[in-house]
Amino acid sequence: MFMESPRDELDLDRSQVTKAVQALQACLKSSSLSQKLFENDGQAISLLLTQWKIPRKEQTIRISLPHGLRTESGDVCLFTRDEPRMTSEQTVRFYKKLLTERGLKNAIEVIPFNMLKTEYKPFEAKRRLLGNFDLFLSDARIRRRLPSHIGKHFYERKKAPLSVDLESKHLVRDMARLIQGTSLTVSNKGSCCMVRVAHSGMTADEMVENVMTAVSTISAKLAMTGKNIKIIHLKSQTSVALPIYTSDLSHLAVVEEARKKARSTKGAKKRKRENKNREVSDLKTKETEEEKDSKEEEIPQLVPIEMPTKKPKQETISKQGLKKVPKPAAGKGLKKTVKDTKLAKKTPKVTARGLKRKAKNK
Incomplete structure (x- = not known):
């Protein structure tokens, strides 16, 4: 006992x-x-x-x-997971056969999770389900997914599903304790x-x-x-x-x-925790202070300063070459053309007749 x-x-x-x-x-x-x-x-x-x-x-x-x-008449409902590659009807038959083979005498109504989501989605269907059964059991593998689908009335009426391990070797004993207890x-x-x-x-x-x-x-x-x-x-x-x-x-x-x-x-436990936290904080502060002191005590080493070297000529040439040549302004070009035309007018043209005249005069 x-x-x-x-x-x-x-x-x-x-x-x-x-x-x-x-x-x-x-x-x-x-x-x-x-x-x-x-x-x-x-x-x-x-x-x-x-x-x-x-x-x-x-x-x-x-x-x-x-x-x-409870008597052997069915007033117990079991929510199970959906077996792979099986419909809801096949899942119901699978678990009923499993329970009868294990030797459970109580008649249990099996409802797979997919059937619960589809057929018992309306509010009235959930209320009827709550009134039809006195005890609800759930597969341990889907227990966390049930509250959002069965609603709050199961918990208000203190009929929350009790978890059962359907893969346990002592399945009948565990279920009998829950059903009869x-x-x-x-x-x-x-x-x-x-x-x-x-x-x-x-x-x-x-x-x-x-x-x-x-x-x-x-x-x-x-x-x-x-x-x-x-x-x-x-x-x-x-x-x-x-x-x-x-x-x-x-x-x-x-x-x-x-x-x-x-x-x-x-x-006492709180005090112990607080003391431990204080000790840890004191140790941390001491370590940080020691690190600071050691850093201050360290003598700085003299490091020679490297003077910047002159850049090679090639680089300067390349940089100068990369510079864009400024385009001549429009006014300057016009002045040059005007001067050229004046010079061209002042210089006389040398021809054969002019040379003959110069020779006669001489």
Whole structure:
């Protein structure tokens, strides 16, 4: 069974639980509404837990019960991944065959991921799916992809799919524990939480065993000390809450002491971290100061200054050659042409007749 530490063990009286179960059965039988429910699967019976202090973190506790809450009729839905090179119908047949070959007796409705995206995309289809099944399981390989497709109502109604490893060697055992067991969600928004532990179709002894097992598991697995549980009630959907456990004020002192110890340990851890950070920062500052001092103490070495050498003539020629020759202005060209024409007019033309005349005159 479940190992418990003496600090977390609750003094739950079995005779008190038996009296509460018998009174609850008598109340359900006397009402006309319960007679209709008894003809079906029965009415759910739950534990209502009230805590002394509101926990800081949300916690989910899985509880394995000696007597299963569900019959072999199919009220369980399993979301699976899409098998490669298979249609949705072939995937459904593949996983149903796998579960029957492994020896699972419960009838489970298989819905592949592609079918969930297409056929259950409208809001009304999701609401019908939520109402048709009491428990939802999901393949561990697609668990992270489900929240965006199933919607927030699954989580508000506390019907979030539970993860299952379909490749495990102990698949039937793991699924049987989830199907026949239950889970408690301890919220950090209030001091009360509820978990289903039985149904009205069970016998009184089966109900008592389930209640005792559930309380011992919760007190052992609760993140805060088990003494944080203040009152435990047993109730059905239509009946009043019947008390089966009440703690005294000494438990409140234990819870406060545990919180103080937790705070002190957290404070000590913080101080250690701060001291370590300070030591590291001091070391870094010391190293930087030493580096600065060593740099200051270093004697600068004299390095000869290299004078710039003259550039070779070829480079100057090449650079001069690369320079563009300026084009002559338009006015200067005109002046030159005018002078040339004047000189041409002043110089007489030498002809044969002129030479003869010069010879006669002589």
